[in-house]
Amino acid sequence: MTQQNEWTPVGSRADLVPGAGIGARFGDRQVAIFYVPELEQPLFAVDNYCPISGVNIIARGIVGDVEEEPVVATPLYKKHFSLLDGRCLEDDSHRLRTYAVRLEGDQLQLAPREQGQGAAA
Amino acid sequence: MRQQNLIVIGNGMVGHHFLEQLAESGQADGFHVTVLGEERHIAYDRVHLSEYFQGKSADDLAFSTADQYAQWGVELRLNTAATAIDREARTLTLDNGETLPYDKLVLATGSYPFVPPIEGNDREDCLVYRTLDDLDAIREAASRSNTGVVVGGGLLGLEAANALRELDLDTAVVEFAPRLMPVQVDEEGGGILREKIEELGVQVLTGRATQRIEAGTNARHQMVFQDDRLLETDLVVFSAGIRPRDELARDAGLTMGERGGVVIDDHCRTSDPDVLAIGEVALWNDSIFGLVGPGYQMAKAALDTLTGGDRAFTGADMSTKLKLMGVDVGAIGDAHGNQNPGARFYRYTNGIAQEYRKLVVSADGKQLLGAMLVGDNSYYDTLLQYALNGLELPDNPESLILPASEGGAPALGVDALPETAGICSCHNVTKGDIVQYVHDGYTSVGDVKAATKAGTGCGGCAGQLKEIVDHEMAALGMEVDNSVCEHFQYTRQELEHIIRVEGIHDFHTLLKNHGHGLGCDICKPAVASILASTWNDYVLNPEHVGLQDTNDTFLANMQKDGTFSVVPRVAGGEITPDKLITLGEVAKEFGLYTKITGGQRVDLFGAKLNDLPSIWQRLVDAGFETGHAYGKALRTVKSCVGSTWCRYGVQDSVQLAIDLEHRYKGIRAPHKIKFGVSGCTRECAEAQSKDFGVIATENGWNLYVAGNGGMRPRHADLFAQDLDTDSLIRFVDRLMMLYIRTADRLQRTARWLENLEGGLDYVYDVVVNDSLGIAEDLDNQMARLIENYQCEWKTTLEDPDKLKRFRQMINDDGDDPYVVSVEEREQPRPATAEEKLERIPAVSV
Numbered sequence: 001m002t003q004q005n006e007w008t009p010v011g012s013r014a015d016l017v018p019g020a021g022i023g024a025r026f027g028d029r030q031v032a033i034f035y036v037p038e039l040e041q042p043l044f045a046v047d048n049y050c051p052i053s054g055v056n057i058i059a060r061g062i063v064g065d066v067e068e069e070p071v072v073a074t075p076l077y078k079k080h081f082s083l084l085d086g087r088c089l090e091d092d093s094h095r096l097r098t099y100a101v102r103l104e105g106d107q108l109q110l111a112p113r114e115q116g117q118g119a120a121a
Numbered sequence: 122m123r124q125q126n127l128i129v130i131g132n133g134m135v136g137h138h139f140l141e142q143l144a145e146s147g148q149a150d151g152f153h154v155t156v157l158g159e160e161r162h163i164a165y166d167r168v169h170l171s172e173y174f175q176g177k178s179a180d181d182l183a184f185s186t187a188d189q190y191a192q193w194g195v196e197l198r199l200n201t202a203a204t205a206i207d208r209e210a211r212t213l214t215l216d217n218g219e220t221l222p223y224d225k226l227v228l229a230t231g232s233y234p235f236v237p238p239i240e241g242n243d244r245e246d247c248l249v250y251r252t253l254d255d256l257d258a259i260r261e262a263a264s265r266s267n268t269g270v271v272v273g274g275g276l277l278g279l280e281a282a283n284a285l286r287e288l289d290l291d292t293a294v295v296e297f298a299p300r301l302m303p304v305q306v307d308e309e310g311g312g313i314l315r316e317k318i319e320e321l322g323v324q325v326l327t328g329r330a331t332q333r334i335e336a337g338t339n340a341r342h343q344m345v346f347q348d349d350r351l352l353e354t355d356l357v358v359f360s361a362g363i364r365p366r367d368e369l370a371r372d373a374g375l376t377m378g379e380r381g382g383v384v385i386d387d388h389c390r391t392s393d394p395d396v397l398a399i400g401e402v403a404l405w406n407d408s409i410f411g412l413v414g415p416g417y418q419m420a421k422a423a424l425d426t427l428t429g430g431d432r433a434f435t436g437a438d439m440s441t442k443l444k445l446m447g448v449d450v451g452a453i454g455d456a457h458g459n460q461n462p463g464a465r466f467y468r469y470t471n472g473i474a475q476e477y478r479k480l481v482v483s484a485d486g487k488q489l490l491g492a493m494l495v496g497d498n499s500y501y502d503t504l505l506q507y508a509l510n511g512l513e514l515p516d517n518p519e520s521l522i523l524p525a526s527e528g529g530a531p532a533l534g535v536d537a538l539p540e541t542a543g544i545c546s547c548h549n550v551t552k553g554d555i556v557q558y559v560h561d562g563y564t565s566v567g568d569v570k571a572a573t574k575a576g577t578g579c580g581g582c583a584g585q586l587k588e589i590v591d592h593e594m595a596a597l598g599m600e601v602d603n604s605v606c607e608h609f610q611y612t613r614q615e616l617e618h619i620i621r622v623e624g625i626h627d628f629h630t631l632l633k634n635h636g637h638g639l640g641c642d643i644c645k646p647a648v649a650s651i652l653a654s655t656w657n658d659y660v661l662n663p664e665h666v667g668l669q670d671t672n673d674t675f676l677a678n679m680q681k682d683g684t685f686s687v688v689p690r691v692a693g694g695e696i697t698p699d700k701l702i703t704l705g706e707v708a709k710e711f712g713l714y715t716k717i718t719g720g721q722r723v724d725l726f727g728a729k730l731n732d733l734p735s736i737w738q739r740l741v742d743a744g745f746e747t748g749h750a751y752g753k754a755l756r757t758v759k760s761c762v763g764s765t766w767c768r769y770g771v772q773d774s775v776q777l778a779i780d781l782e783h784r785y786k787g788i789r790a791p792h793k794i795k796f797g798v799s800g801c802t803r804e805c806a807e808a809q810s811k812d813f814g815v816i817a818t819e820n821g822w823n824l825y826v827a828g829n830g831g832m833r834p835r836h837a838d839l840f841a842q843d844l845d846t847d848s849l850i851r852f853v854d855r856l857m858m859l860y861i862r863t864a865d866r867l868q869r870t871a872r873w874l875e876n877l878e879g880g881l882d883y884v885y886d887v888v889v890n891d892s893l894g895i896a897e898d899l900d901n902q903m904a905r906l907i908e909n910y911q912c913e914w915k916t917t918l919e920d921p922d923k924l925k926r927f928r929q930m931i932n933d934d935g936d937d938p939y940v941v942s943v944e945e946r947e948q949p950r951p952a953t954a955e956e957k958l959e960r961i962p963a964v965s966v
Contacts, residue, residue, distance in 0.1 A: 024933075065608075
């Protein structure tokens, strides 16, 4: 499978908000894209749909780290999801799908990722 | 087994403590207990009597209720005095002529205020300061008076003087001795104390013997002193010491002391073993103990005497720590150094800060025999522990009373104390007791307090209690970690200090210099709040936007379905018809659910993220401002209509509410802040349940602080009375800034004040007397915050770049298809999960 062909443009560099998330439509899904400029690999993409609240709000969460693992805190119930693998740190019955995300020039692109693959996009 | 008839004569603090101990001992079944109280009130907290003038009621001060006594099986007879004890017949005669049989008697009759035998001491409005009824009489007389004199410059005299001062009388204290508080302080300490008291506007006359009191020329009375000098006054309060209420015992032929007091042994037995005596009526080892702590110890010893326990009374430490009119005074052990021949002294005097400290040490310099403090009691706890536990002094004992800047020693850590160290002398709780409770699972100061009663008497040991609890928890690995989170090893208060002192304006700099990692959803909003409280920059600036909680990010309150509610400011709850119509129109146009809030404004629910800018454009155009309902900031100032419309109103509460709301709007704080302003004492704005409450009086405004509704409601404390509007605002400015600087994150003012060491007195001192010398700084910071106010929605609407984030999806202008509402009671509401499934069958997640 050649990932290269699957990249879908969803926006531009100017849409990114440093230190925070934005929402994007990706097919019939909504994806939350986070930009953490402090990190060497600064872009993360996970489901925007929060399985705990049943609402598309992950992009509105605060990003940070728990023992150096980058996470997003869900804004309604303050649970933490790993930006690396999408698992919920407090409750492993919940998991967000992760997506590959990159900037190609000024273009922001998303691609599906096989789950469990980890962070190294 | 027949119950013994036990009669307790006297329902003061010590008499009550005895009953309470009996009830808790599990041995109450052996007795039929009757308690006689001469006053009409059930036992109350006489130590904090002066708070009666600061707004506390008799019920607030009461230790118990008639119901509680009934539950204990105690027959309570108030308004009842005993007139005679017949020890042969073993009966007690009451003032109503009734006779009660007894098997055991406990005398807890306390003492009465000594009124010097001077001519004219029985004139009208010559009063004493001891009971609630006395205070009522003083209050009534003060309402007809301009001037007041307290005869006696001891502890109670100064308390009485403060009461007169707070009743707005020109107040003087007349003391026979050459200095104030002669028992506790020496000449030099007395001098400093005098300066401080005089600065508060109280005239101090020492070395004055009153010869007589007679009719005055300009006032009701004039006092004539030994040198024929005169002092005119409308009101006289005698507070020249106490005398034991021992007439019953004397008439009954019990052994008495030469100067009064019924003699007791170590088991609190009088010369008749069936009659016990406790508290201020009892004379032990030729001493009367006029403090509540020793009284409580006697109560316990007496209980054991009656129930076969082994506690005895073997004397008590008479060290005292007081705050009188905001002035610290402390005396430990042999403070004057006149009971230990050969004792040596260290003295420290600071005439500028008005502080005086003295150490009395043994001839070999190894033991602390006594100490005296005026102006700063922060040295007290450490010194007391050295004295009580015989700890060996350091090589340079003077370091114990020097300021840290001059080589002073740090306070003695609680770990240096032996297990036997007494911490709470009122309830006789040792460090070992506290440690044991922590080990048994009482892991908060509140829990330990409730279990041991430590800190619930005079309250002087509260600081040490907390230290020991924290220290033990740390020792047990139950880390009392007050750090904000894993990214900063600092408390919120410390972070606030760093940000303000180092002039840090952004999270990144703070994290780089004082923290590590990326930060998180705890520290980021906390720091965002501190930055806003310090600099009041626009919260959606690029360096701040990622720190904000969702509500601050989108300047609206996110609800459970991901939509937002919108609350424009309606200052003081006053709104024009046109603005009301605008709200209605906006709600209709955007399909919003409307509800009136508790804070007298209108909440518009169900706004979609994409619609927020358009909604706010309409509102801003109509003259609305953001209401900060989304922020930890001032919410509303609730008001009643006040004197403008209401026949009872005495001030224009609406105008003040609007002014306050506009003054403090937008200021971010550790948590939300609510105000209320009532136009009269009927309190229709419920101001006493707010963080800051204002109630109009005939003469101005009463200011209340730290009220709360919610999960743990709290009535606000009266902070100051009859303020003019300028003073009111100045005090609120400082209170708010102090709260902002020192509270924990997400700590409302109620919990803040409860947890603040020194409590209301401390805050009053800082805010009104500028005891920390920071008032100007607080004023300036508040001025800067007010100056930098902006309507965040107006600023946001002017910046297309900021509006970009108000999109559910960057590549789709549509609304979130998962947000579904249904109609109920003619308004929209979020669809339930089942309703959603029916309406969006294509949900695939």
